[in-house]
Amino acid sequence: MGSRERAGRVAVYFVASPLQYLAARRIAENFEAGARQVLVWYKPGVTPIVRQEDWDAAAYMPWPRWEPLPGPFGRLRRQRDNIRLVAGLVGPCESLHIHSAVFDTEAINYFLRALPKASGARRMHARILPDGIISIRRYPLSLTKRLAQYARKLRRLLAPELDYWCFSGDRIGSDALFCDRVYVIPGLPHEYALDKAVVLPPLVTPRAGSRAASGAARSALVIGQPLVGAGLMKAADRDAVSSAIHTWLAAEGITQVFYKGHPKDPEKELNHPDYTVVTLDEPLEVHLANTAYDAVVGVRSSALLFARQTAPASTRVVAFGWERVRFKSDDERRQMEEAFRATGVDLLSVP
Known part of the structure:
Protein backbone atom coordinates (compact mmCIF):
# COMPACT_ATOMS: atom_id res chain seq x y z
CA MET A 1 0.00 0.00 0.00
CA GLY A 2 2.90 2.32 0.68
CA SER A 3 3.93 2.52 -2.98
CA ARG A 4 0.48 3.51 -4.21
CA GLU A 5 -0.06 7.13 -5.22
CA ARG A 6 -1.89 9.09 -2.52
CA ALA A 7 -5.50 9.84 -3.47
CA GLY A 8 -7.16 13.14 -2.68
CA ARG A 9 -10.57 11.79 -1.72
CA VAL A 10 -11.89 8.26 -1.36
CA ALA A 11 -15.59 7.35 -1.10
CA VAL A 12 -16.29 4.00 0.56
CA TYR A 13 -19.73 2.37 0.34
CA PHE A 14 -20.74 -0.42 2.72
CA VAL A 15 -23.84 -2.01 1.16
CA ALA A 16 -26.12 -4.88 2.19
CA SER A 17 -28.92 -4.83 -0.40
CA PRO A 18 -29.59 -4.13 -4.08
CA LEU A 19 -31.33 -0.88 -3.15
CA GLN A 20 -28.28 0.33 -1.23
CA TYR A 21 -26.12 -0.68 -4.18
CA LEU A 22 -28.22 1.42 -6.57
CA ALA A 23 -28.04 4.37 -4.17
CA ALA A 24 -24.25 4.00 -3.97
CA ARG A 25 -24.01 4.13 -7.77
CA ARG A 26 -26.07 7.33 -7.88
CA ILE A 27 -23.95 8.94 -5.16
CA ALA A 28 -20.74 7.94 -6.92
CA GLU A 29 -21.96 9.44 -10.20
CA ASN A 30 -23.62 12.60 -8.90
CA PHE A 31 -21.99 13.56 -5.58
CA GLU A 32 -18.59 11.87 -5.41
CA ALA A 33 -17.30 12.43 -8.94
CA GLY A 34 -13.52 12.61 -8.96
CA ALA A 35 -13.09 10.46 -5.85
CA ARG A 36 -11.64 6.97 -5.73
CA GLN A 37 -14.75 4.76 -5.55
CA VAL A 38 -14.57 1.74 -3.24
CA LEU A 39 -17.44 -0.72 -2.85
CA VAL A 40 -17.66 -3.14 0.06
CA TRP A 41 -20.65 -5.48 0.27
CA TYR A 42 -21.34 -7.71 3.25
CA LYS A 43 -24.41 -9.73 2.25
CA PRO A 44 -23.79 -12.57 -0.25
CA GLY A 45 -27.10 -11.81 -2.00
CA VAL A 46 -25.58 -8.59 -3.40
CA THR A 47 -22.78 -10.45 -5.19
CA PRO A 48 -24.66 -11.25 -8.45
CA ILE A 49 -25.46 -7.59 -9.17
CA VAL A 50 -22.00 -6.12 -8.52
CA ARG A 51 -20.31 -4.75 -11.64
CA GLN A 52 -16.64 -4.68 -10.73
CA GLU A 53 -15.84 -2.42 -13.68
CA ASP A 54 -17.98 0.37 -12.16
CA TRP A 55 -15.65 0.71 -9.15
CA ASP A 56 -12.00 1.49 -8.61
CA ALA A 57 -11.94 -1.31 -6.05
CA ALA A 58 -14.62 -3.72 -4.79
CA ALA A 59 -14.70 -6.73 -2.48
CA TYR A 60 -16.99 -8.86 -0.35
CA MET A 61 -16.50 -8.41 3.41
CA PRO A 62 -17.57 -11.24 5.72
CA TRP A 63 -19.81 -10.14 8.59
CA PRO A 64 -17.90 -10.91 11.82
CA ARG A 65 -20.90 -12.22 13.74
CA TRP A 66 -22.02 -14.63 11.02
CA GLU A 67 -18.64 -15.47 9.48
CA PRO A 68 -16.06 -15.36 12.28
CA LEU A 69 -12.57 -16.69 11.71
CA PRO A 70 -12.00 -20.15 13.17
CA GLY A 71 -10.51 -20.44 16.63
CA PRO A 72 -10.58 -18.25 19.73
CA PHE A 73 -11.79 -14.63 19.40
CA GLY A 74 -12.96 -15.39 15.86
CA ARG A 75 -15.27 -12.35 15.64
CA LEU A 76 -12.60 -9.96 16.87
CA ARG A 77 -9.97 -11.37 14.52
CA ARG A 78 -12.45 -11.19 11.60
CA GLN A 79 -13.11 -7.53 12.39
CA ARG A 80 -9.39 -6.76 12.38
CA ASP A 81 -9.00 -8.70 9.15
CA ASN A 82 -11.86 -6.69 7.61
CA ILE A 83 -10.16 -3.43 8.54
CA ARG A 84 -6.98 -4.57 6.82
CA LEU A 85 -9.03 -5.67 3.77
CA VAL A 86 -10.83 -2.34 3.35
CA ALA A 87 -7.72 -0.28 4.15
CA GLY A 88 -5.98 -2.12 1.31
CA LEU A 89 -8.80 -1.21 -1.08
CA VAL A 90 -8.77 2.44 0.01
CA GLY A 91 -5.01 3.06 0.01
CA PRO A 92 -3.37 6.31 1.17
CA CYS A 93 -5.65 9.36 0.89
CA GLU A 94 -6.26 12.88 2.17
CA SER A 95 -9.98 12.54 2.99
CA LEU A 96 -12.54 9.78 3.44
CA HIS A 97 -16.30 9.69 2.95
CA ILE A 98 -17.70 6.53 4.56
CA HIS A 99 -21.21 5.54 3.46
CA SER A 100 -23.46 3.05 5.25
CA ALA A 101 -27.17 2.62 5.96
CA VAL A 102 -26.46 2.34 9.70
CA PHE A 103 -23.53 3.03 12.02
CA ASP A 104 -24.84 1.45 15.22
CA THR A 105 -23.28 -1.89 14.37
CA GLU A 106 -19.82 -3.04 15.32
CA ALA A 107 -19.07 -4.43 11.86
CA ILE A 108 -19.24 -0.89 10.38
CA ASN A 109 -18.72 1.51 13.29
CA TYR A 110 -15.11 0.53 14.00
CA PHE A 111 -14.16 1.77 10.52
CA LEU A 112 -14.99 5.35 11.51
CA ARG A 113 -11.77 5.61 13.53
CA ALA A 114 -9.71 2.72 12.18
CA LEU A 115 -9.92 3.57 8.46
CA PRO A 116 -8.67 7.18 8.66
CA LYS A 117 -5.70 6.00 10.73
CA ALA A 118 -4.92 3.14 8.35
CA SER A 119 -5.12 5.35 5.25
CA GLY A 120 -3.54 8.48 6.72
CA ALA A 121 -6.67 10.52 5.96
CA ARG A 122 -6.75 13.94 7.60
CA ARG A 123 -10.54 14.33 7.21
CA MET A 124 -13.43 11.89 7.50
CA HIS A 125 -17.19 12.28 7.10
CA ALA A 126 -19.82 9.57 7.47
CA ARG A 127 -22.85 9.61 5.23
CA ILE A 128 -26.08 7.63 5.44
CA LEU A 129 -27.33 5.43 2.59
CA PRO A 130 -31.12 5.08 2.17
CA ASP A 131 -32.62 1.73 3.13
CA GLY A 132 -36.12 1.71 1.66
CA ILE A 133 -39.21 2.06 3.82
CA ILE A 134 -37.04 1.84 6.95
CA SER A 135 -35.58 5.25 6.10
CA ILE A 136 -38.80 7.19 6.53
CA ARG A 137 -38.52 7.03 10.34
CA ARG A 138 -36.05 7.78 13.09
CA TYR A 139 -35.16 5.01 15.53
CA PRO A 140 -33.87 6.55 18.79
CA LEU A 141 -31.24 4.55 20.65
CA SER A 142 -32.51 3.10 23.92
CA LEU A 143 -30.46 3.34 27.11
CA THR A 144 -29.64 -0.37 26.80
CA LYS A 145 -28.29 0.07 23.28
CA ARG A 146 -26.25 3.09 24.30
CA LEU A 147 -24.65 1.12 27.13
CA ALA A 148 -23.92 -1.67 24.66
CA GLN A 149 -21.92 0.83 22.60
CA TYR A 150 -19.57 1.46 25.52
CA ALA A 151 -19.19 -2.29 26.03
CA ARG A 152 -18.04 -2.58 22.42
CA LYS A 153 -15.44 0.09 23.09
CA LEU A 154 -13.71 -2.27 25.53
CA ARG A 155 -12.43 -4.34 22.61
CA ARG A 156 -9.67 -1.78 22.11
CA LEU A 157 -8.02 -3.25 25.21
CA LEU A 158 -7.28 -6.30 23.06
CA ALA A 159 -7.10 -4.57 19.67
CA PRO A 160 -6.31 -0.81 19.76
CA GLU A 161 -7.73 -0.23 16.27
CA LEU A 162 -11.20 -1.38 17.44
CA ASP A 163 -12.18 1.95 18.99
CA TYR A 164 -15.99 2.15 18.85
CA TRP A 165 -17.39 5.64 18.21
CA CYS A 166 -20.24 6.05 20.71
CA PHE A 167 -23.14 8.34 19.85
CA SER A 168 -26.73 9.08 20.81
CA GLY A 169 -29.98 9.94 19.05
CA ASP A 170 -31.03 8.10 15.91
CA ARG A 171 -29.50 4.59 15.80
CA ILE A 172 -28.40 4.85 12.18
CA GLY A 173 -26.13 7.76 13.16
CA SER A 174 -27.93 10.64 11.46
CA ASP A 175 -27.64 12.82 14.62
CA ALA A 176 -24.00 11.97 15.32
CA LEU A 177 -21.20 14.49 14.95
CA PHE A 178 -19.39 12.27 12.45
CA CYS A 179 -22.38 12.36 10.05
CA ASP A 180 -22.68 15.35 7.75
CA ARG A 181 -25.12 14.01 5.14
CA VAL A 182 -28.16 11.72 4.94
CA TYR A 183 -29.18 10.63 1.45
CA VAL A 184 -32.92 10.19 0.96
CA ILE A 185 -35.02 8.67 -1.80
CA PRO A 186 -37.01 11.07 -4.00
CA GLY A 187 -40.71 11.12 -3.25
CA LEU A 188 -40.47 9.51 0.21
CA PRO A 189 -41.09 11.45 3.44
CA HIS A 190 -38.43 11.37 6.15
CA GLU A 191 -37.67 12.77 9.61
CA TYR A 192 -34.02 13.74 9.17
CA ALA A 193 -32.62 17.22 9.76
CA LEU A 194 -33.14 19.31 6.64
CA ASP A 195 -29.58 20.67 6.76
CA LYS A 196 -28.26 17.11 6.39
CA ALA A 197 -30.83 15.54 4.06
CA VAL A 198 -29.81 15.27 0.38
CA VAL A 199 -32.34 13.96 -2.15
CA LEU A 200 -30.91 11.47 -4.62
CA PRO A 201 -31.78 11.44 -8.31
CA PRO A 202 -34.06 8.55 -9.37
CA LEU A 203 -32.26 5.32 -8.54
CA VAL A 204 -33.21 3.71 -11.85
CA THR A 205 -33.55 5.13 -15.36
CA PRO A 206 -35.71 2.89 -17.59
CA ARG A 207 -33.93 1.57 -20.66
CA ALA A 208 -35.23 2.89 -23.99
CA GLY A 209 -37.95 0.65 -25.41
CA SER A 210 -37.85 -1.66 -22.41
CA ARG A 211 -41.55 -1.34 -21.65
CA ALA A 212 -42.88 -2.52 -24.97
CA ALA A 213 -45.84 -4.87 -24.49
CA SER A 214 -44.94 -8.54 -24.86
CA GLY A 215 -48.32 -9.82 -26.04
CA ALA A 216 -52.05 -9.66 -25.34
CA ALA A 217 -51.93 -11.51 -22.02
CA ARG A 218 -52.20 -9.26 -18.97
Whole structure:
Protein backbone atom coordinates (compact mmCIF):
# COMPACT_ATOMS: atom_id res chain seq x y z
CA MET A 1 0.00 0.00 0.00
CA GLY A 2 2.90 2.32 0.68
CA SER A 3 3.93 2.52 -2.98
CA ARG A 4 0.48 3.51 -4.21
CA GLU A 5 -0.06 7.13 -5.22
CA ARG A 6 -1.89 9.09 -2.52
CA ALA A 7 -5.50 9.84 -3.47
CA GLY A 8 -7.16 13.14 -2.68
CA ARG A 9 -10.57 11.79 -1.72
CA VAL A 10 -11.89 8.26 -1.36
CA ALA A 11 -15.59 7.35 -1.10
CA VAL A 12 -16.29 4.00 0.56
CA TYR A 13 -19.73 2.37 0.34
CA PHE A 14 -20.74 -0.42 2.72
CA VAL A 15 -23.84 -2.01 1.16
CA ALA A 16 -26.12 -4.88 2.19
CA SER A 17 -28.92 -4.83 -0.40
CA PRO A 18 -29.59 -4.13 -4.08
CA LEU A 19 -31.33 -0.88 -3.15
CA GLN A 20 -28.28 0.33 -1.23
CA TYR A 21 -26.12 -0.68 -4.18
CA LEU A 22 -28.22 1.42 -6.57
CA ALA A 23 -28.04 4.37 -4.17
CA ALA A 24 -24.25 4.00 -3.97
CA ARG A 25 -24.01 4.13 -7.77
CA ARG A 26 -26.07 7.33 -7.88
CA ILE A 27 -23.95 8.94 -5.16
CA ALA A 28 -20.74 7.94 -6.92
CA GLU A 29 -21.96 9.44 -10.20
CA ASN A 30 -23.62 12.60 -8.90
CA PHE A 31 -21.99 13.56 -5.58
CA GLU A 32 -18.59 11.87 -5.41
CA ALA A 33 -17.30 12.43 -8.94
CA GLY A 34 -13.52 12.61 -8.96
CA ALA A 35 -13.09 10.46 -5.85
CA ARG A 36 -11.64 6.97 -5.73
CA GLN A 37 -14.75 4.76 -5.55
CA VAL A 38 -14.57 1.74 -3.24
CA LEU A 39 -17.44 -0.72 -2.85
CA VAL A 40 -17.66 -3.14 0.06
CA TRP A 41 -20.65 -5.48 0.27
CA TYR A 42 -21.34 -7.71 3.25
CA LYS A 43 -24.41 -9.73 2.25
CA PRO A 44 -23.79 -12.57 -0.25
CA GLY A 45 -27.10 -11.81 -2.00
CA VAL A 46 -25.58 -8.59 -3.40
CA THR A 47 -22.78 -10.45 -5.19
CA PRO A 48 -24.66 -11.25 -8.45
CA ILE A 49 -25.46 -7.59 -9.17
CA VAL A 50 -22.00 -6.12 -8.52
CA ARG A 51 -20.31 -4.75 -11.64
CA GLN A 52 -16.64 -4.68 -10.73
CA GLU A 53 -15.84 -2.42 -13.68
CA ASP A 54 -17.98 0.37 -12.16
CA TRP A 55 -15.65 0.71 -9.15
CA ASP A 56 -12.00 1.49 -8.61
CA ALA A 57 -11.94 -1.31 -6.05
CA ALA A 58 -14.62 -3.72 -4.79
CA ALA A 59 -14.70 -6.73 -2.48
CA TYR A 60 -16.99 -8.86 -0.35
CA MET A 61 -16.50 -8.41 3.41
CA PRO A 62 -17.57 -11.24 5.72
CA TRP A 63 -19.81 -10.14 8.59
CA PRO A 64 -17.90 -10.91 11.82
CA ARG A 65 -20.90 -12.22 13.74
CA TRP A 66 -22.02 -14.63 11.02
CA GLU A 67 -18.64 -15.47 9.48
CA PRO A 68 -16.06 -15.36 12.28
CA LEU A 69 -12.57 -16.69 11.71
CA PRO A 70 -12.00 -20.15 13.17
CA GLY A 71 -10.51 -20.44 16.63
CA PRO A 72 -10.58 -18.25 19.73
CA PHE A 73 -11.79 -14.63 19.40
CA GLY A 74 -12.96 -15.39 15.86
CA ARG A 75 -15.27 -12.35 15.64
CA LEU A 76 -12.60 -9.96 16.87
CA ARG A 77 -9.97 -11.37 14.52
CA ARG A 78 -12.45 -11.19 11.60
CA GLN A 79 -13.11 -7.53 12.39
CA ARG A 80 -9.39 -6.76 12.38
CA ASP A 81 -9.00 -8.70 9.15
CA ASN A 82 -11.86 -6.69 7.61
CA ILE A 83 -10.16 -3.43 8.54
CA ARG A 84 -6.98 -4.57 6.82
CA LEU A 85 -9.03 -5.67 3.77
CA VAL A 86 -10.83 -2.34 3.35
CA ALA A 87 -7.72 -0.28 4.15
CA GLY A 88 -5.98 -2.12 1.31
CA LEU A 89 -8.80 -1.21 -1.08
CA VAL A 90 -8.77 2.44 0.01
CA GLY A 91 -5.01 3.06 0.01
CA PRO A 92 -3.37 6.31 1.17
CA CYS A 93 -5.65 9.36 0.89
CA GLU A 94 -6.26 12.88 2.17
CA SER A 95 -9.98 12.54 2.99
CA LEU A 96 -12.54 9.78 3.44
CA HIS A 97 -16.30 9.69 2.95
CA ILE A 98 -17.70 6.53 4.56
CA HIS A 99 -21.21 5.54 3.46
CA SER A 100 -23.46 3.05 5.25
CA ALA A 101 -27.17 2.62 5.96
CA VAL A 102 -26.46 2.34 9.70
CA PHE A 103 -23.53 3.03 12.02
CA ASP A 104 -24.84 1.45 15.22
CA THR A 105 -23.28 -1.89 14.37
CA GLU A 106 -19.82 -3.04 15.32
CA ALA A 107 -19.07 -4.43 11.86
CA ILE A 108 -19.24 -0.89 10.38
CA ASN A 109 -18.72 1.51 13.29
CA TYR A 110 -15.11 0.53 14.00
CA PHE A 111 -14.16 1.77 10.52
CA LEU A 112 -14.99 5.35 11.51
CA ARG A 113 -11.77 5.61 13.53
CA ALA A 114 -9.71 2.72 12.18
CA LEU A 115 -9.92 3.57 8.46
CA PRO A 116 -8.67 7.18 8.66
CA LYS A 117 -5.70 6.00 10.73
CA ALA A 118 -4.92 3.14 8.35
CA SER A 119 -5.12 5.35 5.25
CA GLY A 120 -3.54 8.48 6.72
CA ALA A 121 -6.67 10.52 5.96
CA ARG A 122 -6.75 13.94 7.60
CA ARG A 123 -10.54 14.33 7.21
CA MET A 124 -13.43 11.89 7.50
CA HIS A 125 -17.19 12.28 7.10
CA ALA A 126 -19.82 9.57 7.47
CA ARG A 127 -22.85 9.61 5.23
CA ILE A 128 -26.08 7.63 5.44
CA LEU A 129 -27.33 5.43 2.59
CA PRO A 130 -31.12 5.08 2.17
CA ASP A 131 -32.62 1.73 3.13
CA GLY A 132 -36.12 1.71 1.66
CA ILE A 133 -39.21 2.06 3.82
CA ILE A 134 -37.04 1.84 6.95
CA SER A 135 -35.58 5.25 6.10
CA ILE A 136 -38.80 7.19 6.53
CA ARG A 137 -38.52 7.03 10.34
CA ARG A 138 -36.05 7.78 13.09
CA TYR A 139 -35.16 5.01 15.53
CA PRO A 140 -33.87 6.55 18.79
CA LEU A 141 -31.24 4.55 20.65
CA SER A 142 -32.51 3.10 23.92
CA LEU A 143 -30.46 3.34 27.11
CA THR A 144 -29.64 -0.37 26.80
CA LYS A 145 -28.29 0.07 23.28
CA ARG A 146 -26.25 3.09 24.30
CA LEU A 147 -24.65 1.12 27.13
CA ALA A 148 -23.92 -1.67 24.66
CA GLN A 149 -21.92 0.83 22.60
CA TYR A 150 -19.57 1.46 25.52
CA ALA A 151 -19.19 -2.29 26.03
CA ARG A 152 -18.04 -2.58 22.42
CA LYS A 153 -15.44 0.09 23.09
CA LEU A 154 -13.71 -2.27 25.53
CA ARG A 155 -12.43 -4.34 22.61
CA ARG A 156 -9.67 -1.78 22.11
CA LEU A 157 -8.02 -3.25 25.21
CA LEU A 158 -7.28 -6.30 23.06
CA ALA A 159 -7.10 -4.57 19.67
CA PRO A 160 -6.31 -0.81 19.76
CA GLU A 161 -7.73 -0.23 16.27
CA LEU A 162 -11.20 -1.38 17.44
CA ASP A 163 -12.18 1.95 18.99
CA TYR A 164 -15.99 2.15 18.85
CA TRP A 165 -17.39 5.64 18.21
CA CYS A 166 -20.24 6.05 20.71
CA PHE A 167 -23.14 8.34 19.85
CA SER A 168 -26.73 9.08 20.81
CA GLY A 169 -29.98 9.94 19.05
CA ASP A 170 -31.03 8.10 15.91
CA ARG A 171 -29.50 4.59 15.80
CA ILE A 172 -28.40 4.85 12.18
CA GLY A 173 -26.13 7.76 13.16
CA SER A 174 -27.93 10.64 11.46
CA ASP A 175 -27.64 12.82 14.62
CA ALA A 176 -24.00 11.97 15.32
CA LEU A 177 -21.20 14.49 14.95
CA PHE A 178 -19.39 12.27 12.45
CA CYS A 179 -22.38 12.36 10.05
CA ASP A 180 -22.68 15.35 7.75
CA ARG A 181 -25.12 14.01 5.14
CA VAL A 182 -28.16 11.72 4.94
CA TYR A 183 -29.18 10.63 1.45
CA VAL A 184 -32.92 10.19 0.96
CA ILE A 185 -35.02 8.67 -1.80
CA PRO A 186 -37.01 11.07 -4.00
CA GLY A 187 -40.71 11.12 -3.25
CA LEU A 188 -40.47 9.51 0.21
CA PRO A 189 -41.09 11.45 3.44
CA HIS A 190 -38.43 11.37 6.15
CA GLU A 191 -37.67 12.77 9.61
CA TYR A 192 -34.02 13.74 9.17
CA ALA A 193 -32.62 17.22 9.76
CA LEU A 194 -33.14 19.31 6.64
CA ASP A 195 -29.58 20.67 6.76
CA LYS A 196 -28.26 17.11 6.39
CA ALA A 197 -30.83 15.54 4.06
CA VAL A 198 -29.81 15.27 0.38
CA VAL A 199 -32.34 13.96 -2.15
CA LEU A 200 -30.91 11.47 -4.62
CA PRO A 201 -31.78 11.44 -8.31
CA PRO A 202 -34.06 8.55 -9.37
CA LEU A 203 -32.26 5.32 -8.54
CA VAL A 204 -33.21 3.71 -11.85
CA THR A 205 -33.55 5.13 -15.36
CA PRO A 206 -35.71 2.89 -17.59
CA ARG A 207 -33.93 1.57 -20.66
CA ALA A 208 -35.23 2.89 -23.99
CA GLY A 209 -37.95 0.65 -25.41
CA SER A 210 -37.85 -1.66 -22.41
CA ARG A 211 -41.55 -1.34 -21.65
CA ALA A 212 -42.88 -2.52 -24.97
CA ALA A 213 -45.84 -4.87 -24.49
CA SER A 214 -44.94 -8.54 -24.86
CA GLY A 215 -48.32 -9.82 -26.04
CA ALA A 216 -52.05 -9.66 -25.34
CA ALA A 217 -51.93 -11.51 -22.02
CA ARG A 218 -52.20 -9.26 -18.97
CA SER A 219 -49.39 -9.82 -16.49
CA ALA A 220 -48.60 -9.06 -12.86
CA LEU A 221 -45.72 -9.39 -10.44
CA VAL A 222 -46.36 -10.50 -6.87
CA ILE A 223 -43.61 -9.24 -4.59
CA GLY A 224 -42.97 -11.62 -1.73
CA GLN A 225 -41.57 -10.93 1.70
CA PRO A 226 -41.32 -12.85 4.98
CA LEU A 227 -44.56 -12.30 6.85
CA VAL A 228 -45.11 -15.15 9.31
CA GLY A 229 -41.36 -15.74 9.29
CA ALA A 230 -40.70 -12.13 10.29
CA GLY A 231 -43.48 -11.99 12.88
CA LEU A 232 -45.52 -9.54 10.81
CA MET A 233 -48.57 -11.79 10.47
CA LYS A 234 -50.18 -14.90 11.86
CA ALA A 235 -50.34 -17.82 9.43
CA ALA A 236 -54.12 -17.50 9.07
CA ASP A 237 -53.81 -13.81 8.21
CA ARG A 238 -51.05 -14.53 5.69
CA ASP A 239 -53.22 -17.16 4.02
CA ALA A 240 -56.18 -14.76 3.86
CA VAL A 241 -54.04 -12.04 2.26
CA SER A 242 -52.48 -14.49 -0.21
CA SER A 243 -55.95 -15.71 -1.21
CA ALA A 244 -57.21 -12.12 -1.59
CA ILE A 245 -54.31 -11.27 -3.92
CA HIS A 246 -54.98 -14.38 -6.00
CA THR A 247 -58.69 -13.55 -6.28
CA TRP A 248 -58.03 -9.89 -7.13
CA LEU A 249 -55.61 -10.78 -9.93
CA ALA A 250 -58.17 -13.12 -11.49
CA ALA A 251 -60.89 -10.46 -11.25
CA GLU A 252 -58.56 -8.01 -13.03
CA GLY A 253 -58.26 -10.44 -15.95
CA ILE A 254 -54.58 -11.08 -15.32
CA THR A 255 -53.55 -14.48 -16.64
CA GLN A 256 -49.75 -14.34 -16.32
CA VAL A 257 -48.60 -13.95 -12.74
CA PHE A 258 -44.94 -13.91 -11.75
CA TYR A 259 -43.63 -14.22 -8.23
CA LYS A 260 -40.44 -12.61 -6.94
CA GLY A 261 -39.42 -14.00 -3.58
CA HIS A 262 -37.34 -12.26 -0.93
CA PRO A 263 -33.91 -13.54 0.17
CA LYS A 264 -35.32 -13.91 3.69
CA ASP A 265 -38.50 -15.62 2.43
CA PRO A 266 -37.42 -19.21 1.66
CA GLU A 267 -41.02 -20.42 2.12
CA LYS A 268 -42.27 -18.06 -0.61
CA GLU A 269 -45.19 -17.18 1.62
CA LEU A 270 -47.35 -15.39 -0.99
CA ASN A 271 -46.70 -17.81 -3.84
CA HIS A 272 -49.41 -19.90 -5.54
CA PRO A 273 -49.02 -23.01 -7.72
CA ASP A 274 -50.15 -21.10 -10.82
CA TYR A 275 -47.58 -18.32 -10.37
CA THR A 276 -44.22 -18.43 -12.16
CA VAL A 277 -41.30 -17.88 -9.80
CA VAL A 278 -38.69 -15.54 -11.29
CA THR A 279 -34.98 -15.34 -10.45
CA LEU A 280 -33.27 -12.05 -11.33
CA ASP A 281 -29.64 -11.25 -12.13
CA GLU A 282 -30.28 -7.54 -11.53
CA PRO A 283 -31.81 -5.53 -8.67
CA LEU A 284 -35.59 -5.85 -8.43
CA GLU A 285 -35.86 -2.06 -8.74
CA VAL A 286 -34.11 -2.19 -12.13
CA HIS A 287 -36.35 -5.04 -13.25
CA LEU A 288 -39.47 -3.10 -12.24
CA ALA A 289 -38.35 -0.03 -14.17
CA ASN A 290 -37.83 -2.04 -17.34
CA THR A 291 -40.63 -4.61 -17.39
CA ALA A 292 -44.19 -3.94 -18.52
CA TYR A 293 -46.49 -5.38 -15.87
CA ASP A 294 -50.17 -4.49 -15.70
CA ALA A 295 -50.05 -4.80 -11.91
CA VAL A 296 -47.47 -5.06 -9.16
CA VAL A 297 -48.81 -6.27 -5.83
CA GLY A 298 -47.61 -7.25 -2.37
CA VAL A 299 -48.06 -6.36 1.28
CA ARG A 300 -45.61 -3.74 2.62
CA SER A 301 -42.45 -4.26 0.60
CA SER A 302 -40.39 -1.18 -0.26
CA ALA A 303 -40.33 -2.46 -3.83
CA LEU A 304 -43.97 -1.39 -4.20
CA LEU A 305 -42.89 2.21 -3.70
CA PHE A 306 -40.30 1.95 -6.45
CA ALA A 307 -42.73 0.20 -8.75
CA ARG A 308 -45.12 3.14 -8.36
CA GLN A 309 -42.35 5.65 -8.98
CA THR A 310 -41.05 3.98 -12.15
CA ALA A 311 -44.07 2.24 -13.69
CA PRO A 312 -46.53 3.90 -16.11
CA ALA A 313 -49.70 5.36 -14.61
CA SER A 314 -51.66 2.50 -16.18
CA THR A 315 -49.91 -0.05 -13.94
CA ARG A 316 -51.84 -0.86 -10.76
CA VAL A 317 -49.56 -0.97 -7.72
CA VAL A 318 -51.40 -2.39 -4.73
CA ALA A 319 -50.56 -3.25 -1.11
CA PHE A 320 -52.91 -5.74 0.53
CA GLY A 321 -54.03 -6.48 4.06
CA TRP A 322 -52.39 -3.89 6.28
CA GLU A 323 -55.14 -4.29 8.88
CA ARG A 324 -53.73 -7.80 9.43
CA VAL A 325 -50.10 -6.69 9.75
CA ARG A 326 -48.43 -6.40 13.15
CA PHE A 327 -46.77 -2.99 13.19
CA LYS A 328 -44.37 -2.05 15.98
CA SER A 329 -46.58 0.89 16.89
CA ASP A 330 -49.51 2.95 15.65
CA ASP A 331 -46.99 5.66 14.78
CA GLU A 332 -45.03 3.28 12.54
CA ARG A 333 -48.21 2.26 10.71
CA ARG A 334 -49.26 5.89 10.27
CA GLN A 335 -45.91 6.93 8.84
CA MET A 336 -45.71 3.96 6.48
CA GLU A 337 -49.27 4.53 5.32
CA GLU A 338 -48.48 8.18 4.61
CA ALA A 339 -45.43 7.15 2.57
CA PHE A 340 -47.32 4.57 0.51
CA ARG A 341 -50.27 6.87 -0.16
CA ALA A 342 -48.01 9.82 -0.97
CA THR A 343 -46.22 7.70 -3.58
CA GLY A 344 -49.52 6.56 -5.08
CA VAL A 345 -49.69 2.93 -3.95
CA ASP A 346 -53.26 1.68 -3.45
CA LEU A 347 -53.98 0.08 -0.05
CA LEU A 348 -56.66 -2.61 -0.20
CA SER A 349 -58.23 -4.20 2.87
CA VAL A 350 -58.58 -7.92 3.40
CA PRO A 351 -61.66 -8.54 5.61
